[in-house]
Amino acid sequence: MVTKQISIFLENKRGRINDVTKVLAANGINMDAFCIAETSDFGLMRLIVQEVDRAVEVLRSADFAVIVTDVVNIRCRNVPGALSSVLEKLAGQDIFIEYMYAFSRSETADVIIKPNNLEECIRILDGLSLDNR
Numbered sequence: 001m002v003t004k005q006i007s008i009f010l011e012n013k014r015g016r017i018n019d020v021t022k023v024l025a026a027n028g029i030n031m032d033a034f035c036i037a038e039t040s041d042f043g044l045m046r047l048i049v050q051e052v053d054r055a056v057e058v059l060r061s062a063d064f065a066v067i068v069t070d071v072v073n074i075r076c077r078n079v080p081g082a083l084s085s086v087l088e089k090l091a092g093q094d095i096f097i098e099y100m101y102a103f104s105r106s107e108t109a110d111v112i113i114k115p116n117n118l119e120e121c122i123r124i125l126d127g128l129s130l131d132n133r
Contacts, residue, residue: 035101
């Protein structure tokens with residue numbers, strides 16, 4: 001449920017996203033999920049990978065500014081209302097979600113969230129049955 005997320009700060013210039021993907025590809029590291037946010041000055045690429053330590057090492061060696069953050073991976077059924085049910089329970093317990101992104105895999109969906117209170121979020125999610133997710 002808790003997973004490590006890599007965040008990479010990127011200059012807003014052509015080819016920088018591709019530079020990240022080339023470094024990862026050259027080192028045999030696959031991205032399981034990613035999202036990109038931008039401001040006028042820089043972009044922020046968030047990644048979920050299997051080999052976090054190795055990815056951080058190769059990205060830093062390529063002069064990328066990288067940080068690692070604990071996030072929550074919620075796996076729920078890939079049906080209408082499944083995510084809403086989970087989010088409603090979290091909101092009802094005053095869990096604020098700073099950001100989120102998702103990807104689906106056939107019958108299930110994985111939702112990455114950054115809650116304001118990681119420990120409390122995990123406690124609430126652990127109390128939910130798989131049927132509710």
